[in-house]
Amino acid sequence: MSSLLLLQSNMLFPKVLTRAFSSTTMVQLRARALIYTQYGEPIDVLKVHSYELPQVGTNQLLLQHLAAPINPSDINQVQGVYPSKPPLTTDLGTDEPAAVGGNEGVFQVLEVGSGVEGYSKGDWVIPADVNYGTWRTHSVADSSKMLKLPKEKLSLNQAATIAVNPCSAYQMLNYYESLKPGDWFIQNAGNSQVGRAAIQIGKKMGLNSISIVRNRDNLQELVDELTELGATHVITEEQNESREFGATIKSWTKGSPIKLGLNAVGGSNCTALARKLANDATLLTYGGMSMKPVIIPTGLLIFKNLNVKGFWVTANIKRIPNSRQDSINEVIKLMDTGAIVDTPNSDNFFELKDSDESLLKTFQTALTNSKKGKQIVLFE
Amino acid sequence: MSSLLLLQSNMLFPKVLTRAFSSTTMVQLRARALIYTQYGEPIDVLKVHSYELPQVGTNQLLLQHLAAPINPSDINQVQGVYPSKPPLTTDLGTDEPAAVGGNEGVFQVLEVGSGVEGYSKGDWVIPADVNYGTWRTHSVADSSKMLKLPKEKLSLNQAATIAVNPCSAYQMLNYYESLKPGDWFIQNAGNSQVGRAAIQIGKKMGLNSISIVRNRDNLQELVDELTELGATHVITEEQNESREFGATIKSWTKGSPIKLGLNAVGGSNCTALARKLANDATLLTYGGMSMKPVIIPTGLLIFKNLNVKGFWVTANIKRIPNSRQDSINEVIKLMDTGAIVDTPNSDNFFELKDSDESLLKTFQTALTNSKKGKQIVLFE
Structure with missing residues (x-):
């Protein structure tokens, strides 16, 4: 020995x-x-x-x-x-x-x-x-x-947590909508590990992102931190749920469609997020931190044709062959090149x-x- | 002349x-x-x-x-x-x-x-x-x-209303899930014109159906009428929203999945309908008669992988080539053979x-x- x-x-x-x-x-x-x-x-x-x-x-x-x-x-x-x-x-x-x-x-x-x-x-x-x-x-x-x-x-931290959070972010950004550089996505729980991974993976893909976070005393610090990671815009839950703020978001996207929404919160946060989405967009729910359900106005389903689905990385192991190995490999590459940093x-x-x-x-x-x-x- | x-x-x-x-x-x-x-x-x-x-x-x-x-x-x-x-x-x-x-x-x-x-x-x-x-x-x-x-x-009535209601029912039963004889679907607004068309078209397709209707004094008359049209089961909104009644529905389906839900109501009616659906099922919303939104518990999205979508026959004209002509032709055949009766x-x-x-x-x-x-x- x-x-x-x-x-x-x-x-x-x-x-x-x-x-x-x-x-x-x-x-x-x-x-x-x-x-x-x-x-x-x-x-x-x-x-x-x-x-x-x-x-x-x-x-x-x-x-x-x-x-x-x-x-x-x-x-x-x-x-x-x-x-x-x-x-x-x-x-x-x-x-x-x-x-x-x-x-x-x-x-x-x-x-x-x-x-x-x-x-x-x-x-x-x-x-x-x-x-x-x-x-x-x-x-x-x-x-x-x-x-x-x-x-x-x-x-060590990256290795211990590679299979769930960054792979979830990778799969959500790659397996559901065909996103091209310049496209937009919006997510809540922007400060979660999945949220941070999505910001970074999205940045590497050339995507624009809007991340919703909870308001806090040191908000600007968090905004700076997520912007440093690659977030295009970081907004609070209150801004997300304000009707007036919609105009600001439109001034950012300049008519480009927000094709994908990532929801880990539910409740009114998710409803307001869904209202930002473009026709035919996909809303993926991977968590329900507010303990409230996903609430979608009827018109967003009928007239905007939103696709409202769930995301579960565990189910994808069986549902999408090789999804676990493929996404781990891609995430490793992103970590290796520094596109996803250790936090x-x-x-x-x-x-x-x-x-x-x-x-x-x-x-x-x-x-x-x-x-x-x-x-x-x-x-x- | x-x-x-x-x-x-x-x-x-x-x-x-x-x-x-x-x-x-x-x-x-x-x-x-x-x-x-x-x-x-x-x-x-x-x-x-x-x-x-x-x-x-x-x-x-x-x-x-x-x-x-x-x-x-x-x-x-x-x-x-x-x-x-x-x-x-x-x-x-x-x-x-x-x-x-x-x-x-x-x-x-x-x-x-x-x-x-x-x-x-x-x-x-x-x-x-x-x-x-x-x-x-x-x-x-x-x-x-x-x-x-x-x-x-x-x-004359059939001709005047052929393009929206029966075609909506036809498209919802045929364009979203691959339903085979013996499969189940569930719908609310069972007594609407779309609901009645879905019952009849579903019957012709060999499908089993559960139709939710509002309770009323002459409920049995309506149940009889819809059963005559081909409904497998007709239940009230209260039964749909009762947790205990779930066991009755399971005794009907005997483990067969309910693969499709049709929602024209929203609110708690729709949530309870969604709970009846099988893993990977589709919930199509084509109306919101309760004026309440579609409310889906997070777990139904993540763990049951429900696909929650809207249905709009008008959008399908552009989205699915020939959908209008195809579904009108199919509905005409069903009306001609008496599979869809004039009501x-x-x-x-x-x-x-x-x-x-x-x-x-x-x-x-x-x-x-x-x-x-x-x-x-x-x-x-």
């Missing part, structure tokens, strides 16, 4: 590797996982399960989980209200059937099965599909269930470090904070 | 023809039209304009208007709130620019220009496009602007007869009554 020494020289996660191999043999490596045996509020039902990892099979990889985000869908999954969810099983040796929380995250390869090609120790991988259970310290998986990332091109220090992105005693506590803090912005847990 | 005698022997409209030719020569034939020179409530702004008809040109037809309905869109057009409207012009010799009301109606050919082929005196025609101005007693038009109907196959005596279908003194009064009565159901004006 001399390669361990090489891996230990990787300066990114020295502690990880020291811990992972402090056991006398590989088979004794223990993992800790954040599991649930019944649906409910994550803070109530999640608990830590410690278990021995299985031997690495011929076609398998031993994986050290490096970092995992908490997405709203992860929370809904634990609550039992999300349509896509992993089965509860006793595969991890739990007394009761259980599932591991989390769907997204980046892992480092610790050991490669003898029959696996194309992977080396130290590679970064992410799950090829949803429902993997990323909220754990280690796992063993068939190599076919993983996608390899170019670790030299991505930050871990923004006011809606928080890193938390797991420590030995407090995996549960770390996640509970992250879950509590997750309304403020994206929480990323780094496993130690 | 011996053919006039032949026409006079047509027993359907003896008075029409007597009047039309009481003038000493054709050029002196006068028409009366219901015009508006400004937008507003039809009852306020409509007035009668009497004018001399032009000579019939080489490629033209002289037309006796027989019957015209009052559609909600006709009213909205006069109000100035309908996106499709005819220009106001002085073509009819009015002092101020004016337009003639009405978009739908059936006309009888009185005279055929020397260069016109395929038309004979006595033929029934309808306008090939919208904004023709059907609320008048006579007109002269290029033959290319008309579509010929097989008068032997249709009642002039139903409680939402009213005929009114124009008389010489009171064209304006007749329309005013029809306009006032038009909330109760379809009004048809027969020109005398």
Whole structure:
């Protein structure tokens, strides 16, 4: 096991590797996982399960989980209200059937099965599909269930959150309307991770964008920040919902159609957004942060012929062949060239470090904070 | 002009023809039209304009208007709130620019220009496009602007209303989802003319249907009537909006997906209708009788992937080549075989007869009554 020494020289996660191999043999490596045996509020039902990892099979990889985000869908999954969810099983040796929380995250390869090609120790991988259970310290998986990332091109945060937010933004801008340079789109939740990715991807595509954000004391700071990312215009929810402000928007677009709307809010915000759209435009809903439904005046459907649809990156995995791999590849390119920048220090992105005693506590803090912005847990 | 005698022997409209030719020569034939020179409530702004008809040109037809309905869109057009409207012009010799009301109606050919082929005196025609101005007693038009109907196959009411309601039902059932025999659709406004046409066309296509109607004292009579037309199930708005009743509907469909929803109501009725739809189903909105918007819970868009669209038969004329002619042809076949029956005596279908003194009064009565159901004006 001399390669361990090489891996230990990787300066990114020295502690990880020291811990992972402090056991006398590989088979004794223990993992800790954040599991649930019944649906409910994550803070109530999640608990830590410690278990021995299985031997690495011929076609398998031993994986050290490096970092995992908490997405709203992860929370809904634990609550039992999300349509896509992993089965509860006793595969991890739990007394009761259980599932591991989390769907997204980046892992480092610790050991490669003898029959696996194309992977080396130290590679970064992410799950090829949803429902993997990323909220754990280690796992063993068939190599076919993983996608390899170019670790030299991505930050840890980017790698841990590549599959959902930026890929959602990429797919929404590319799979629904045929947008050409100079075309316009409008979105709410402009300051969310999807919103920021859409601004940047749109900029790279030559699109003009209008991003709606919540008003705040330091609004100009946020406007400057999003403009720096590539936003053409940033407006408040109040401006979006003001009839008078419509003239300002028309003076910006100068008659060019706003062909696409991205909605993660719902309610009156979404209705006002829909009114900005051109004839035959598409309104994609990927979230409902206001907890209010999508409300569309009849005339916008009949006379403007709006196409009102939902967007769910998880469903697209099956619905659009290769959508996950294709969009990850495109997003990697955009991150590599700096078209999508890492924003871990923004006011809606928080890193938390797991420590030995407090995996549960770390996640509970992250879950509590997750309304403020994206929480990323780094496993130690 | 011996053919006039032949026409006079047509027993359907003896008075029409007597009047039309009481003038000493054709050029002196006068028409009366219901015009508006400004937008507003039809009852306020409509007035009668009497004018001399032009000579019939080489490629033209002289037309006796027989019957015209009052559609909600006709009213909205006069109000100035309908996106499709005819220009106001002085073509009819009015002092101020004016337009003639009405978009739908059936006309009888009185005279055929020397260069016109395929038309004979006595033929029934309808306008090939919208904004023709059907609320008048006579007109002269290029033959290319008309579509010929097989008068032997249709009642006058059917011919006068063929282009909007049954064609809307036909297009909604055929152009948006690929429905096969045994498939299900659900609609509100089941007792409207579109609703009745959809029931009958759906039955002919082998589809199962659920029609939502307003509760009423004689509900069972209406249920029986719609069932007779071919409705699989007829339910009330209260049943549609009851969570418990969902189980009854599931017991009917036995797991078969409800692939299409037709909405002419909006509000909570439409939301409850949308909840009945299967994954990937289409919800088409063609009206908003409740004056409330279309309200769709976020989850139905994201997780059920509903496609929420509008339907406008007028826009389809341009959007889907030949849609008007194709759907008229199909509807004619269905009427000819009795698959779509004439329902002039139903409680939402009213005929009114124009008389010489009171064209304006007749329309005013029809306009006032038009909330109760379809009004048809027969020109005398």
